[in-house]
Amino acid sequence: MESKLQVYNSLSGKKEKFKAINAPNVGMYVCGPTVYSEVHLGNCRTFISFDMIFRYLTFIGYKVRYVRNITDAGHLENDADEGEDKISKKARLTELEPMEIVQKYTLDFHHVLALFNNLPPSIEPTATGHIVEQIGLTEQILKDGLAYESNGSVYFDVAAYNKKFEGAYGELSGRKVEDLLSNTRTLEGQSEKRDPADFALWKKASPMHIMRWKSPWSDGFPGWHLECSVMSSKYLGDQFDIHGGGMDLKFPHHECEIAQNKARDGKKPVNYWLHTNMLTLNGQRMSKSTGNTLLPGELFTGDNDKLSKSFTPMVVRFFMLQAHYRSSLDFSSDALEAAEKGFNKLMEALVVLESIEPSKATIGMDLNSWILKLHGAMDDDFNTPILIANLFEGVKFINGIKYGDFTITASDLKLMKSTLDGLVFQVLGLKHEGENSKSGNDEMVNDLMQIILDSRLRARQTKDFASADRIRDLLSDLNITVKDGKMGAEWEVN
Ligand code: AMP
Numbered sequence: 063m064e065s066k067l068q069v070y071n072s073l074s075g076k077k078e079k080f081k082a083i084n085a086p087n088v089g090m091y092v093c094g095p096t097v098y099s100e101v102h103l104g105n106c107r108t109f110i111s112f113d114m115i116f117r118y119l120t121f122i123g124y125k126v127r128y129v130r131n132i133t134d135a136g137h138l139e140n141d142a143d144e145g146e147d148k149i150s151k152k153a154r155l156t157e158l159e160p161m162e163i164v165q166k167y168t169l170d171f172h173h174v175l176a177l178f179n180n181l182p183p184s185i186e187p188t189a190t191g192h193i194v195e196q197i198g199l200t201e202q203i204l205k206d207g208l209a210y211e212s213n214g215s216v217y218f219d220v221a222a223y224n225k226k227f228e229g230a231y232g233e234l235s236g237r238k239v240e241d242l243l244s245n246t247r248t249l250e251g252q253s254e255k256r257d258p259a260d261f262a263l264w265k266k267a268s269p270m271h272i273m274r275w276k277s278p279w280s281d282g283f284p285g286w287h288l289e290c291s292v293m294s295s296k297y298l299g300d301q302f303d304i305h306g307g308g309m310d311l312k313f314p315h316h317e318c319e320i321a322q323n324k325a326r327d328g329k330k331p332v333n334y335w336l337h338t339n340m341l342t343l344n345g346q347r348m349s350k351s352t353g354n355t356l357l358p359g360e361l362f363t364g365d366n367d368k369l370s371k372s373f374t375p376m377v378v379r380f381f382m383l384q385a386h387y388r389s390s391l392d393f394s395s396d397a398l399e400a401a402e403k404g405f406n407k408l409m410e411a412l413v414v415l416e417s418i419e420p421s422k423a424t425i426g427m428d429l430n431s432w433i434l435k436l437h438g439a440m441d442d443d444f445n446t447p448i449l450i451a452n453l454f455e456g457v458k459f460i461n462g463i464k465y466g467d468f469t470i471t472a473s474d475l476k477l478m479k480s481t482l483d484g485l486v487f488q489v490l491g492l493k494h495e496g497e498n499s500k501s502g503n504d505e506m507v508n509d510l511m512q513i514i515l516d517s518r519l520r521a522r523q524t525k526d527f528a529s530a531d532r533i534r535d536l537l538s539d540l541n542i543t544v545k546d547g548k549m550g551a552e553w554e555v556n
């Protein structure tokens with residue numbers, strides 16, 4: 063199968079034509095969260111970006127196996143080989159079992175992503191579920207002489223790897239081993255390493271460390287990078303199409319993944335590396351460790367000093383998709399308010415479209431060239447801001463029809479509806495607010511509200527204004543505001 067899709071490959075630093083290894087199948091692996099605290103909005107940006115990519119690949123006909131892991135062991139505090147395991151530390155501080163921490167924040171992660179209308183991945187494997195495979199890969203790399211054991215831990219031997227693969231370490235991040243050395247401080251435990259550039263495949267657990275497994279070398283735990291090497295190849299094969307994650311994972315995490323996989327079989331594991339850019343707050347990267355974060359729940363309730371009001375999940379999703387996934391995006395309440403206006407305008411136009419009557423001719427828009435532009439934007443490395451800008455040309459046209467300036471034929475109307483349905487709902491993953499966000503997924507509440515608003519409308523139509531006002535006031539006592547608009551009455555919870 064042929065597609066026109068071009069993707070920016072971090073490995074080559076260029077946009078490349080996308081060619082699947084075994085079309086129409088596509089294998090995509092994305093590094094998931096380390097589940098030791100609530101996901102922040104920055105994490106959500108990365109997962110929403112890959113959701114859009116998953117959706118678009120599926121939309122253009124690929125059968126995507128999307129694997130996104132849960133890191134529930136092995137991720138140490140400093141993102142390298144030192145410090146406490148992030149999950150164990152939280153467990154210690156809160157006096158819970160590590161698996162209670164994992165369960166709590168995995169559920170939170172799923173809940174938040176569902177509110178953002180993200181589709182679930184095809185497989186969501188965990189690091190702790192793949193200890194056997196991680197020990198297996200460590201044994202194999204050791205046997206091949208590209209790792210060594212030191213005091214019960216096993217380290218990847220970067221110098222030996224570079225000798226065998228002609229200086230391949232650094233091929234993704236562009237980092238040179240010499241630069242790494244001058245930037246590396248000698249930390250406690252690093253003396254176990256022959257070289258500061260080496261990284262852990264297996265770490266011996268200190269007596270304090272609770273998450274531990276038996277291995278040929280020690281009671282210990284796998285290095286953070288190893289899980290993604292074994293889980294991606296287990297479910298997608300030794301060579302697969304797309305590997306994604308946030309830019310901050312390029313080094314060391316993804317660089318080490320490539321080295322581990324190449325050490326295993328000499329093959330290039332991934333054809334296209336896709337990296338999302340960061341969501342920033344006050345110009346600084348949103349990050350758990352610095353505390354410069356906003357939580358999705360704070361946005362939905364408006365409960366944070368940085369916010370002028372609350373915002374719904376769909377407005378936040380739209381805000382994120384208005385930026386290209388490779389551009390950084392700065393969060394501000396003003397920018398979200400602007401996104402809210404745009405989102406409402408788009409959604410209102412889609413409602414108007416449903417009630418449009420066809421005419422004999424289409425006047426006011428060249429539908430075919432518009433559709434080409436929409437698809438062209440997405441085929442150009444998933445350019446959602448250009449897609450959205452072009453969608454607004456459609457909005458202008460729809461409003462033009464509404465006010466009698468333009469007309470559309472029945473077949474063009476059908477085409478326009480299916481195009482917008484595909485791109486707005488299926489690809490961008492947006493939906494009308496009433497569909498879940500007003501009162502937390504409660505379809506029944508929506509249906510009941512419709513009955514109440516219909517009764518109010520009937521009262522007004524029969525000039526029974528006292529009853530109509532009474533309904534509005536009673537709703538207002540429940541913090542439900544009714545707004546009369548062109549398209550009928552709408553409601554929202556304050
Ligand atoms: P973590 O749970 O810290 O491993 O992060 C999960 C994912 O979120 C990774 O792909 C990170 O690259 C990504 N991420 C972390 N911070 C941000 C941010 N500020 N903006 C976008 N993505 C982020």
Ligand code: ZN
Pocket residue numbers: 092093094290315
């Ligand atoms: Zn990973």
